[in-house]
Amino acid sequence: MRTLLAASVGLAVLLASASQAQTLYLFDPALAVTEHSGPAVGPCGYPNGPVNSFFPVGPPPCLAPVFGPFLPPAGDVAIDPTTDLVYVTNGAMILACTAAGATIGWAIPPVPGVTGLAVMAPGFLWLTDGFVYGAVPLAAIACPGGPAPFAIGPFPVPIGPIFAGPIGDLDWEGATGSLIGCDGFGIVGSFLPGPLPAIGPYGFFPMPPVPCPLGPGLVGIAFDKALPGSGTFFVTDGVFIQRALPGGLPAPPTFYFPGLCIPIAAALPIAGLAYAGRQITYGAGADNTALPAPVIGSIGQSYLGNPAFTVTLAGSIPGSNALLRTAFAPACPAPLVRGVPFYLAVPRFLGASGPRFLTTNALVGAGGGAAYVAAIPPTLAPGVTFYLQWMILTPVSFQVTAGAAFTTILP
Structure with a gap:
């Protein structure tokens, strides 16, 4: 289990995200x-x-x-x-x-x-x-x-x-x-x-x-x-x-x-x-070979101190590698990456370069899904919005889900 942490981004930057989800x-x-x-x-x-x-x-x-x-x-x-x-x-x-x-x-x-x-x-x-x-x-x-x-x-x-x-x-x-x-x-x-x-x-x-x-x-x-x-x-x-x-x-x-x-x-x-305090979606998923698009979802609400808030993936191809990326704003219009829309604005964060909200090499299971459990620290400020998107490398294509966003709240 990982937690949502700001590794190199100060709290002032976190609070600069003005939109809520x-x-x-x-x-x-x-x-x-x-x-x-x-x-x-x-x-x-x-x-x-x-x-x-x-x-x-x-x-x-x-x-x-x-x-x-x-x-x-x-x-x-x-x-x-x-x-x-x-x-x-x-x-x-x-x-x-x-x-x-x-x-x-x-x-x-x-x-x-x-x-x-x-x-x-x-x-x-x-x-x-x-x-x-x-x-x-x-x-x-x-x-x-x-x-x-x-x-x-x-x-x-x-x-x-x-x-x-x-x-x-x-x-x-x-x-x-x-x-x-x-x-x-x-x-x-x-x-x-x-x-x-x-x-x-x-x-x-x-x-x-x-x-x-x-x-x-x-x-x-x-x-x-x-x-x-x-x-x-x-x-x-x-x-x-x-x-x-x-x-x-x-x-x-x-x-x-x-x-x-x-x-x-x-x-x-x-x-x-x-x-x-629910995650919502924006845009639409896609596959660069026209296979059915995967779906991003969530389990639970994004309240401060929630140990089990989970971001889910469904509808992908078993055995694929899935990567969850994050940003503090959506991209509009969404640029194309390998022929599919990328809904996260620059800067986009990976690992220690931002909030540690990343699954590296998540293996898509036999049912076509994956899940990432992100404990939300009780010390994080309310009103911080995270924008998310799964990127999946399948054996035959490159896929993305729709974008998603959630905001930290007080219970």
Whole structure:
């Protein structure tokens, strides 16, 4: 196992990478989870998207009650980056699902009509019905399941001092120990958990009607976990998503969220929003003899301290030699190397010349795949983006995957 280290590149250079690569998870009343990024814009059409993955939520296991349809503002989605489990609610139940969509646990929340979920890693799930909020143990969402009691709270939502009405969602930021919420009147508010109203570090404010025509009924909100302490967040009215700064001003575009206002590619209106530190792809793989292109993928989320973040290769030729290369920016337009596109900008790093994120002479296995486990040090700064691409020398050709990018986040 190797770790992501800056051998000859200083931390200032690492932090100079301004674009982030993450995804957003959406949950809709059709009981489907959609992983969203992009959409692709610009001269090179980076990144790929807007849909990165999708799964219908299956029936809960272990003789649970029926997980039925719902209408917003009920319903939400949350993700635990440390376990990569996805949690969804229809207001009456909470389900735990794997990132591949298998339902593995359930619980009955301590209040009905849940409108918002937010993971507080490790071990707790904030939830709200719009009027009160608190946290339940994640361990209570199990198989077999049952009632999940409050372990923290419940506390009253600060309606009046901060919000104009019941909140439709909330999210947690460990760096500041604060929550952020949104309500049906277009108010976004930062608050500190507890029995008394306490304004959080980012204040409270109405979302402006431009550049994103958000309706007043805000139903989903999520912190940008690659920028802890900045107050950068995503908010949705169920139809559009805006990335914003405290006060409601639009946040600068990023590699993964390149627009000021992005329409949602899912069944509308969605009922929840959650942030994930996932690798995303851009461009397309190729083989210089027109064989099927190999595919780059990943396992897990890129949170600081993740010992098992893995970059994968699939669809290549068994017995080939695969090389994983990295850079701090994508190439646009992508130059051709031996007749195939190379999606990494100069400088590109190998071994001791940069981050030690390289597999030399990785042998492609019998199934056409390979994997590289890269432990992400807890001492690395959040917000550092790595761009990756597999290059494969086969017995008969030269191949590359699409480009990929991930950004370090706080769990």
